Each structure stands twice: as C-alpha cells, then as structure tokens.
Amino acid sequence: NAGVMQNPRHLVRRRGQEARLRCSPMKGHSHVYWYRQLPEEGLKFMVYLQKENIIDESGMPKERFSAEFPKEGPSILRIQQVVRGDSAAYFCASSLVKWISYEQYFGPGTRLTVT
Amino acid sequence: KNEVEQSPQNLTAQEGEFITINCSYSVGISALHWLQQHPGGGIVSLFMLSSGKKKHGRLIATINIQEKHSSLHITASHPRDSAVYICASGGSNYKLTFGKGTLLTVNP
Numbered sequence: 001n002a003g004v005m006q007n008p009r010h011l012v013r014r015r016g017q018e019a020r021l022r023c024s025p026m027k028g029h030s031h032v033y034w035y036r037q038l039p040e041e042g043l044k045f046m047v048y049l050q051k052e053n054i055i056d057e058s059g060m061p062k063e064r065f066s067a068e069f070p071k072e073g074p075s076i077l078r079i080q081q082v083v084r085g086d087s088a089a090y091f092c093a094s095s096l097v098k099w100i101s102y103e104q105y106f107g108p109g110t111r112l113t114v115t
Numbered sequence: 116k117n118e119v120e121q122s123p124q125n126l127t128a129q130e131g132e133f134i135t136i137n138c139s140y141s142v143g144i145s146a147l148h149w150l151q152q153h154p155g156g157g158i159v160s161l162f163m164l165s166s167g168k169k170k171h172g173r174l175i176a177t178i179n180i181q182e183k184h185s186s187l188h189i190t191a192s193h194p195r196d197s198a199v200y201i202c203a204s205g206g207s208n209y210k211l212t213f214g215k216g217t218l219l220t221v222n223p
Contacts, residue, residue, distance in 0.1 A: 111155075
C-alpha cells in the first residue's frame with residue numbers, strides 16, 4: 001500500500017517562472033492538505049481539498065497560489081511568477097476521515113528553490 | 116487561536132540516555148500528533164493520541180487533556196533518533212497547528 005507521493009522532490013525555478021507541485025494521496029484517501037515549511041519556521045497550513053472541491057484555502061497567499069484536486073489524478077499546487085520568498089519545503093498530507101479525529105499521512109515533500 | 120509550544124528547542128544527548136520532549140497547547144483539541152523529520156527529509160507520523168499513553172518500540176507518547184500538555188519520551192536513545200520532533204494539535208476540524216519543533220542530536 002503506497003504512501004503519499006509527491007513529485008518532484010526538488011524543484012528549481014527562476015524568478016517569474018511557474019512551479020507545479022504534485023501530490024498523490026494514499027489509496028482510498030479523498031482528503032488532501034498542503035503545508036508549507038519556510039526555512040527556520042514551523043509548518044503552516046495552506047489549503048484543504050476534497051475531490052473537485054476546495055474546502056478551506058485560508059492559509060494560501062491571496063495572489064499567485066492556487067490548488068486543485070481533480071476527480072482523476074493528483075492534487076496540484078501551482079505557484080505562478082515565483083519569487084525568492086516562495087523557496088520552501090511544501091508537504092502534502094492525505095486522510096481518510098475518521099469519526100473522532102483526522103489522521104493525516106504526510107508525503108516526502110517538494111523542496112522548491114527560487115533563484 | 117491555538118498556540119502550540121514545544122520545549123526544549125534544541126536537545127543534545129548521549130547515546131543511551133532517556134529523552135523527554137514537551138508540548139503545550141492553548142485550546143481544547145481532539146488529537147495531538149507527534150511527527151519526526153530528518154534533516155532534508157520527509158515527515159513521518161509517530162503518534163496520534165487523544166488521551167492516555169501510546170507506546171511504539173522505544174517511543175512513548177503521553178497526553179494530559181486537563182493540563183493541555185503532551186510529552187514524547189525516547190528510551191535508550193540512539194544516534195539514528197537524531198531528528199526534529201514536531202508536535203501538532205488538531206481541533207474539531209481538520210486543521211493542524213504545529214509547534215516549531217525540537218532538534219534532537221544524539222551523540223555516540
């Protein structure tokens with residue numbers, strides 16, 4: 001049973017380019033969460049998606065960032081016109097909702113470097 | 116707003132020592148997570164607990180709901196335990212609030 005998969009693991013982009021980060025949840029999981037870990041900072045929630053729906057994007061920067069989780073295929077986090085401050089590790093997690101709490105399984109992360 | 120505080124920020128131990136990492140949170144939660152992150156690596160979920168105590172190998176996690184406090188213990192520590200340990204609290208919804216992590220270094 002494969003875990004959460006993310007690709008690419010490392011991504012280098014020049015300022016102004018677009019970055020696309022992919023996340024394939026664990027089999028059977030239909031809930032995906034994206035987190036960002038800035039250098040020397042803790043993880044921060046960005047967005048929560050279910051299949052074809054954005055449930056909560058309160059942690060997403062208002063501009064340049066978008067996320068989707070289509071009916072088929074992985075979840076995508078897209079960053080347009082990247083800037084140096086976007087350099088960070090981006091983690092996704094998935095869950096199968098349980099009645100008492102939400103156990104989230106994390107992927108290995110994508111490390112984005114903007115040059 | 117839920118705040119999650121971890122202590123200590125950095126911890127250095129000798130191989131074989133008993134390790135304790137503490138986590139305090141400010142509002143009621145439904146679950147507390149302990150995560151492990153190796154340098155440059157991914158995140159591994161160690162425990163999710165909502166009451167009492169859980170044990171897995173040399174790792175033990177406890178939580179006191181009344182005091183809003185959790186501890187992660189490592190018995191007979193080993194250099195391969197060196198990592199950042201992160202606690203995260205989950206409320207009645209899906210959002211996790213993370214502590215800043217504790218960097219553990221275990222020397223041989």
